[in-house]
Amino acid sequence: MPSYKAPLRDMRFLMNEVFDYPKHYANLPGGEEATPDLVDAILEEAAKYCEQVLAPLNQPGDEEGCHFNNGEVTTPKGFKEAYEQYVAGGWQGLNYPAEFGGQGLPMSMGLFRSEMMGTANWSFTMYPGLSIGCINTIMLHGDEGQKATFLPPLVEGRWTGTMCLTEPQCGTDLGQVKTRAEPQPDGSYKLTGTKIFISAGEHDLAENIIHIVLARLPDAPAGTRGISLFIVPKFIANADGTTGDRNTVAAGSIEHKMGIRASATCVINFDEATGYLIGPPNKGLECMFTFMNTARIGTAIQGVAHAEQSYQGSLPYAKERRSMRALSGKKEPEQVADALIHHGDVRRMLLTQKAVAEGGRAMVYFAAQYADNMAVGITNGDKETYDYWDDKLGFLTPILKGCLTELGLEAANLGMQVFGGHGYIKEHGMEQIARDARISTLYEGTTGIQALDLLGRKVLLTTKGKAVRDFTADIAKFCRDHVGNKQMRPFIWELTKIATQWNYLTVRIMLQARKDREFVGTASYDFLMYSGYATLAFFWAKMAAVAFEKLEKGGNDEPAFYQAKIQTAEFYFERLLPRTKSHAETMLKPTKSLMQLNADHFNFE
Template sequence: MHQYKAPLRDMRFLINEVLDYPAHYSSLPNGADATPEMVDAILEGAATLCEEVLAPLNASGDKEGCHLNDGVVTTPKGFKEAYAQFVAGGWQGLSFPEEYGGQGLPMSLNLFKSEMMGAANWAFTMYPGLSIGCINTLLQYGTDSIKSRYLPHLVSGEWSGTMCLTEPQCGTDLGQIKTRAEPQPNGSYVLTGTKIFISSGDHDLAENIIHIVLARLPGAPAGTRGISLFVVPKWVVAADGTVGARNGVNTGSLEHKMGINANATAVLNFDGAIGTLIGEPNKGLEAMFTFMNTARIGTAIQGVAHAELSFQGALPYALERRSMRALSGKKEPDQVADALIWHPDVRRMLLTQKAVAEGGRAMVYAAAQIADKMFLAGQTGDQAAYAKFDNELGFYTPILKGFLTEMGLEAANLGMQVFGGHGYIGEHGMEQIARDARISTLYEGTTGIQALDLLGRKVLLGSKGKCVRDFSGTVLRFAKPHALNRGAIGGMARTLVRRTAQWNLLTTLIMLRASKDREQVGSSSVDYLMYSGFVMMGYFWALQAAKATELLASGTGKESAEFYTAKIQTAEFYFARLLPRADAHYSAALAPARSVMQMKASSFLMA
């Protein structure tokens, strides 16, 4: 079975050369300590943790799973010790304020760490990963009392966090939630209800688990306008931070899942659980979006992580496994057959995985620079700056979550395909990657929900297409200086100029059609999201190819020259083989809603 190796060379290429993170960090008030030397030390330390501690537990954790006995949840063998190492290393507090025990570094550094952890062991990564959204929510909406009570322990990693949204009768439609919160004379609330699909909902890794819970107050308006947000600890926490009795939160069961078996996805019963209101009454959904957006970017990382892990598993097999002879003649005449790597279709699959992993990484890292600025503005109270960066990141978020998880799942399946029948059995670990990746397109909002968020809320209603025009302007500022050049970069630049014009035309046409038929948004949205993702990834591949070309021309060592050449060639593959898929999504997005909606519901039941 293959072992994960952190892709530090590619990460450094993006951080130091393509996206110029050193200049980015020097512009941030909290970036002074994020020197190139410090960043490199963090990357190396995280890589060691992931390669030596987390990755060896990935397969065994999947096989063993979590256990619920007499109301107590235990994680697989080795997880508790690994989590203790994670906490001892101070990894949870990397990017959180020093006043709560964190290191105060930019948020993006935490993202780099999370990508490596996610590829090494996604199920483990979810335990501290859910805490990040919990911390961000409390930082932005919690009172000073709430912050002092919970944040030091959450930031250290001694405690972990969850978000509790979904209930048996509702998934995405949170307007249907029934969990009740009754106010008490002392200012607290008593919550009663059931939440399902709660990732990391109960476990034995942390001393306490802090649940962020959506519930209704008495007399609250119906629908989403009547939802409030509460912090509910597993063990009651007094005002001075001391831990008391067990709260009325119990694990009803653990979900039996297709993948991520080593993460305890729980059904939680709140039976008279004591909680504290976060933010204003009946405005809980707004506050919860802080958590959800954090989780959605985290899930986008899952797409990248599983593409990377599957590629790392498939490549050695393609180099070693021998089958038939290459169509152009024997490549390894002294062997019984040629290696799989010589067959064009195997290369197509490997290059697709590589293009998705490295192109997706660039997209996420670019978005992380916006997140750095947004979170800093939120902490300093600069509402105008926060709104600006929030809108910018809000445009990226559904594309990253929807597109990258769909492509990450495809890459995971391609990894199985490279192995042939051996990919379907558990021995090589490829089928686990595909099983673990499958959830990524579902939780934190399905691809369809992300698509509605992008097209409906962000593009049409929120900005009347301005967010697309703004991003197009960024693409054009890069592309136009290269468009007259000969060679690969010139061709990519001209393609991007055409695609951005097409993207804006597509937006306008859908907007016009939606004004006459409201179903058009829903019928076009997923194809619109995928079109947007392919074009956005194309831009980031062209950026990488242009920088690699520049660095090659300036002279470099043999190893770096091979790396930069491979970058350019992967970009050429993307533009030749993957970006053309955008044409099909363009055509499908413009198909009339009638093609989807005309059939009677009863007709689906007819044999």
């Protein structure tokens, strides 16, 4: 089983050397408390919890899975105790306001904690992870009574939350939601319907579970404009913060899944369950989507997590396992054969995992600053600030979620591949990573949906290409700033070409899409992946620039760390970035080659 060691050195590199988090936090209203010492202490404490408590439960949790018995869900052995430690450590409230019992730290701190937890044990992390969506929704859209009742126990972690969107007949297309909410004389509602794929929908970790539910009022218009949002607690909440009667909401079963087997995915039946409207009637989808960008970054982290986990699993194996001799001659003449790490193609697989994990982490840490700024807008009720940063974040979100989860899955498969046939055997733990990673391109909007969100919505509809222009303007500025640096020149040259081409492709698509609306759909996946590689290139160049600077200055005790960053950046630019070539060519192809085949002629018997 791969053990987990939190990549604190890399996290500190990003926080302190690349993105200057100390300054970012200092400038953040309410962020002053996040002093470098405090941040460091928190990260180290979180690392310990993840390494020592969560990671050892990962493989046994997969083996055991969850148990369903008569409506009750039991999580795997050890999960309950680990969750108690999580609550006792105050981890759930890390980035929530003190008024609800939180520690009031910036939102990004929650993301860093989630990355470590998720890498150690993604299934476990789903339980507190789902609470985040629930807390955010109530914090932003709940009335004072709802906040006072639900937030303190949720922020404490004593209660957990869910997001109940999907129904058997619809996932992406939420306009098809059928769950009904009947108003009651006391102002509450009775909800009836079935939700599926509800992560953390039922379990034995918390005293109560608070469901956030999409449903229709009796007079609601059809489609997406007739959906409202409700709070439906498993146990009715008493005014004193204790739990009262059992509500008529219950798990009907749990799903048997390919991976994340220790995470309970439930069918949840609402049988005239008591619920409370949250936010304005029929505006449920808008309310729900408020924090969608942050939620999706939470899933993007899964790509980083599995790339890191897979890399940490396959690197030691590549150093220990000996097979054949290096092509350029014996590297370990005293051994029966050379270690795998001396073979070029094995290095390709290791470096791909490394480049995805570290490059993806950089993307997340960058976006996390946007998220912090956006959160300030919310806290201060400053809509303009919120909108500005949410838009900036909104452009990056589908790129992060769509591209990092695809690459995380690739990395997980490469980790298995390094092990050869042994990668297929459960005991080594590598195949679990690939199974766990597989969900990440499916939930929280499939890759196809991210692609449409990016190209159709964020780039074309909302900003008419400005989103790309703005982001590439930042890249262009970076290029100008570093073009004088001879060592950086190969990166700058490629990056400039990519930034230019990205805009060119956007314009070409915009023009084509006017003539042929299917063009957005047929180009979207390639545009998404292109954007992902382009964004990763930007951050690898940024990291290389910092590393060159550190080496130039000298005096640091870890030149090898910086050297490795530069060499990984070189690997990225030479061997992963060229994938943009194919995507650039394919996305501009006419829609015909995808759309012409008659739906009835896809197969013949």
